[in-house]
Amino acid sequence: MRSEQVVRHAATPLTAPVYPLRATRFTDREYLNVVYRTDPEALRAVVPEPLEIDEPLVRFEIMKMGEVDGYGPYVEAGQVIPVRHGEEHGEYLHAMYLDSFAATAAGRELSAYPKVMATPRLFTEAGTLVGTLDYGSQRVATATMAYKWQPLDQREARDQITVPTFAVKVIPDYTGGLRVCDLVRTRISDVTVKEAWTGPARLQLNAHVMAPLADLPVLEVVSASHIVTDLTLSPVAPVHDYLAEQRRSA
Template sequence: MANNIPAEEVRARAFSMPFHCPAYPPFPDTFLDRASLTVTYRSDLDKVAALVPEPLTVTDPVVSIAFLFMRAPKLGDYYEVAQSIRTELNGEQILFRPSMYAESVAAIMDGREILGLPKKYGQPMLRLVNDTLLGTLEYGGSLVARATMGYGYEEMDPEKAKAIAGAPGVVLKIIPHVDGKPRILELVRFGYESVSVKAAYTGPGALELFPNALAPLADLPVREILSTTHTVSDVTLQWGEVVHDYLA
């Protein structure tokens, strides 16, 4: 009679599905030479607040769109877009991420299952075209976002660049039960360690957002661009921390 896998071994080895060939390698994730084009802008308070769950609060409708090239030794290279909203939680200023888009299935599953990062499959891109840094996001065959920045325009303060590259975030993690109701419903805080900034610039920038039914970045319209930055850094994504449990 063949022996099944003992229950204690299942508990010890389980971190992703399928059990016998996990969809991604064990956490944590380190990113090398992570390039980021980030446009930060002010939007409409009522529209921004409508995406932010309590107990997070919004007093200034500041939104960021980051176009990223991720070089992950364990996940492979891929492009990503992250949308962030400036919020506060228990007196701490923290970035709430309502949506993210990536072209890597492993990176999507890794981020969603472990931390609850709200990743969907899309076609982001970040590239240099002559003197212009260009970031784009396509979803479902249509252009959703396009950002441009003057390349290497003005060097940033190193400490400010490090703070941007390692800024903590918070996400709403939702894992449904087998009956469709939420089994996990939490705000999860995450951060970065071993942050090393290799290059950092600021300069003139522009951001265009286009309506899309399933990638609604344009629902938060651009009213005023506050900053445009380009950083290249090494970072390690930390384990998360549950800061609010909606089912407790």
């Protein structure tokens, strides 16, 4: 393989990449979102500067991907934190767990999503929408919401899932240091809201050293939503360079 071919492939492994190098379209992406109040000190310990926190809130989400270009169906769960970057309000992607290696690799390598392999599920049972997350054989999270309890305004549903999102992109060098350490921003686009519901919900988080969702404890459930959409993920763009900041302050 010639040098110019190596650069053109730009994926691992070179001869059999696990994800396509293009924007990803999701069809019938189903969300269970539970927003809860947590310990403000615990939030401050995990949200990186220059992001700021206005309220001590966390959104636990389970997303069931009905069909995804290049990947097929999979399920994802995680925690996102409402934040502010300057005057712009958005969400910080704190933790994401999913059952697709290809989507895990693509999220980490192409973007900055903090993705880890685990076993989330989203299903309906006895008039209840149920979301669970297992890490290995251990139950880490259980979310329940009354199924299709009350219609949610579709504009509000769109606003919930199209806020700007922030994450930290880290690429190590070959000596134990860092080549890249950026705060990046992205935003979901081309959204069609197909269904939107709200209703009463509960959330239980269990302590686990490798999936420490319970480090942001549930003090009060604030709201919940159940949304089905089609959408496209946009590429990330850097908004803050931590290494450059470190060099300036040295």
